[in-house]
Amino acid sequence: MSQVQKYNGQDADIQLWTFPGGIHPPERKAPANQEPIRRFPLADEFIIPLRQHIGALSEVQVSVGDHVRKGDLLSAPGIEHGLPVHAPTSGEIIEIGEFPLNHPSGLSGPGIRLRSDHEDTWGQRHPLPDYRNQSHLTVLEHLQRMGIAGLGGAGFPTARKVAGARGIDCLIINGAECEPYIAADDRLMREHAAEIVRGSLILQWMTHASSILIAIEDNKPEAIAAMREAVAQTREQLSAEQQSDFVLKVVVIPTKYPSGGERQLIQILTGKQVPAHGLPADIGILMHNTGTAWAICRAIEHGEPLLERVVTLTGESIGSPCTAWVPLGTPVQHVLAHVDFTPEAQQRVIIGGPMMGFTLPHLQVPVIKTTNCILAPTRKELPPAGQEMPCIRCGACADVCPASLLPQQLYWLANAQDYDGLKAHHLADCIECGACAYVCPSEIPLVQYYRQAKAEMREQAIEHHKAEIARQRFEARQARLEREKEERLERHAQAAKAREEALAARKQQAEQRSASGTTDDAMPDANSDPVASAVARAKARKAEREAARNEESSAVTGTDTVQAQDPKKAAVAAAVARAKARKEAQAAAQKDTETNTEASTPEDKKKAAVAAAVARAKARKAAKQKDEDS
Amino acid sequence: MSWVLGIIALSVLALVAGLILGFAAIRFRVEGDPIVEQIDQILPQTQCGQCGYPGCRPYAQAIADGDEINKCPPGGQATIDRLADLLGREAKPLDAAHGAEDVKKVAVIREDECIGCTKCIQACPVDAIIGATRQMHTVIADECTGCDLCVEPCPVDCIDMLPLPTKPERWTWNLEQIPVQNITDAAATTETSERGPA
Amino acid sequence: MSFFIASSPHHHMRRNTADLMRLVLLAMVPGVLAQWYFFGWGVILQIALAISVALAAEALCLLARNREASSGLRDYTAVVTAALLAISIPPLAPWWVIVIGTLFSIVIVKHLFGGVGHNIFNPAMAGYVLLLISFPAQMTSWLPPVTIAHELPGFWDSVRLLLFGFTGDGYSLEQIRHVDTGAMLDAVVMATPLDHIKTELAQGFTLSEAKGAVIFQGVAGSGWQWVNLAYLAGGLYLLKQRVISWHIPGALLGTLAVFALLGAVFAPDQLPNVDIHLFSGATMLAAFFIATDPVSAATSTRGKLIYAALIGLLIYVIRTWGGYPDAVAFAVLLANLCVPVIDQYTKPTAYGHHEERS
């Protein structure tokens, strides 16, 4: 990056490269980007999913009934990279459980429901304004505590991304926002340029990058102007030494989808490619979204956790398209209720843009950290894909693929479920940008095929891994059983030996005794005779067993009268009775009367069955009673 | 006499070729996993014994010894196909006598009913159940292969085989399976929930 | 009312296969008109016949393969195949020639290989080659262009010739070809310019002598050059509409031109010149309409260049040293055969994999 000219008051041009392929779908950023960012009244209820990022789950720190204030931690910062979630507003925790997720699958996941008190009172805030005097670790922990995650793409925890990046040369702030319709970053840059720049400086300080490039597509002239001005102002405030330290510049890149893809933007700005299985940090680059830079600035300067974000609300089914600050956890339904959403039949509600977004099955899902757009197009505006036709191998898809893959080949392989072939054709490098499916004249939903194939491959890998573990455990168990058997044999042998020795000793003793002529009265005859002693032992054991059996049967009948009030005990009794009944039924079925004398009489069987039934009924009753009581 | 010469010449040729082939077979032998290993790799390692053998490995051995390849219900058709591929045999449909392909399940002990008899622990082929005599037992869900073997021995019938819930991280993009909500209902709920203090 | 679940992308370029094929058909119009002007009604009749047969065959095949016939018919690929075949054969060839060719193209070359997208060979060219080999006489009996013949059989005469082999006045096709030309040149059977050159050169004449023939009014043969120019115009339209990319026509014509130029430099009297190669025979048709058939062409950009260059080279080689005067069909089929290899070796390097390659 040293060749890049130092900032000199105006924007010196840096050389731009391009990436292969790409498409130019209609941009349609207006009208959503025309008005200032709006703010709606708070929702009554918020659903805060515990997982809004990539990585481990964090642990819930609150319980139902707790009153929380805005910005309070709801879950603990995890050990690995579990990111905490915060109360988006003040209110009461009313439920902790499973809620519909903001996820293409429409599945549910763990989350927290919060009823807003409409006060919106802030809790404790811990700004870190003098971060330059703190250690990097403190700042990283602070960002982690503030729940900062990438606001552009998959929501990777920012602190982790920064901590994992060593030897960063160039920091790229991604304001490309290449997907049609989406204008969240556009508006944010126009209105909060200074904060974005300050956030970038914080990132620069943490990574020691020698240059910051803020990349914006040329279809956002206002955002470019605003950012340029903010950069100029920031520069003036910097000391002379700082000024000569590094490059800070707004780079205007040509509009082409998907230039905002991390790897594509890196290629545009540096001409370099991130190695296939590597990270941008491997070539000295770290990239963050403009929104993330803004969030970092708020977290450091004001101690505000990531509580809200700009969401684009657009599409022709929305009467007043706009961008808006939406607290995280706000149900999509609430947001749409404020923008004149008039659904048509078979309405699509898309989270994200038209190229990579996913549709929602219902509107009870919350806005989360990665929700940059809610798009509700009419069928006329974005007609759904037509009928899928056979691939004609036209190669149009390969021409536009930014990753230089062969989508048509991947499609054949995915259809044939040739996972090795897919690997060889680098399916893993597909960024699912959808450019191929956009141009395909046969209207093949290529990306859907790839995603399914990827998921299938992932499943296979997991299954294979699990099978491997199961095999190892099975073998370990076999070995253990084997070993135990040997040990048992060994013990038996030893016991036999010991007995023999004892016997020999006793004999010797007796001989000695008889030899000495004295008779020991304390030792009964039987004891000296091994056969007799064994018989006695057996008798004793039998008697013991008899007694135990009697006790048990009395316990069973006793439950009916004595323990009816105690549901738990009743349940135990019922279980035992059930077990008995089952055993008997089995015995009866097998007509195996010899081994199980106890249960062979029909009377016993009947009695046990009745007892079981009674016990079950009682238990149920007791349980119901308890429910009613409580 | 020329035909005698011809026969001799051909025989010599055949002999030489045979020798070369034999030599090549020894010299360039592909060192691979023994076939049992490879079969075992393909089997799902559920260790359920539905094939009639006490575990996957014994079945792998049996297959190598010529047993049918369609006796593994947990592996299903995919496993049969892969076995057929590996062994160059014909892929048959799953032998119904050994059970049908089912969704993946995991054993769950209803813990308040468990009497702590340790019978299931002894039955589990992969040691995925922990507990001790007269203590409540529990299944390590991650290690459970869903083999079903612990259900039968339980004297109080407190083990359920529950289908594995789909997690978002392991969702396989079956868009068709997403239940779709009626939008009019959704709109109605919006109305009510919006008429709050706001 | 309910929500609608769909997979991304939710936006599509609104141009499907049928649209592309319709554009291709549209782009053929100037060429067809030129052929109609110079060679009479035959070409129109052939196209009509071929399209009807093709559609019927396509529908039957789809039914036999348990596919929905209507969706297959709507994609227009069969129509394009039929039209290409029809304009490649002599306009007044008997009706059964085009019927057999079309059936072969659709049933065997396309559907027996698995339908749209699965055929290795360009169906029209495979059909053409079958006809050329099976019925060489019928397949070489081109009429002289109107500029020489002065008079072409009318519409009804054309119909009769096609169906019964005779005009209303009882002339056979052979007679027409002779009557027309025989008056001006002694008994030189009317042939295409390329045919003519080939025969003349084989007989030891020089190129300039061969070009002295009346068929060579103009640059590359009277009539033929205009037909080629018309197809060139159609091709440029396709380029402009981005239905095809420049790679295939560019590489094909470029290669052919380069070799023709070399030939002309080294043996100016024995080898036809660039203009003849480019504007005679089916060169333009091949470059813009036949070689660009996506199904049987290479896919990657580099692959397309190689594929088209190969066709160009083969056309030149076969025209110069082969037994057939025009070589487009053979060249295309041979190149089709090479496509899997070309595709294999021109796989673009995926993003982030450059290190592995070098």
Ligand code: SF4
């Ligand atoms: S764009 Fe569609 S039809 Fe063309 S090659 Fe790709 S997948 Fe096949």
Ligand code: SF4
């Ligand atoms: S979705 Fe994948 S294959 Fe398709 S264009 Fe994008 S990167 Fe290429």
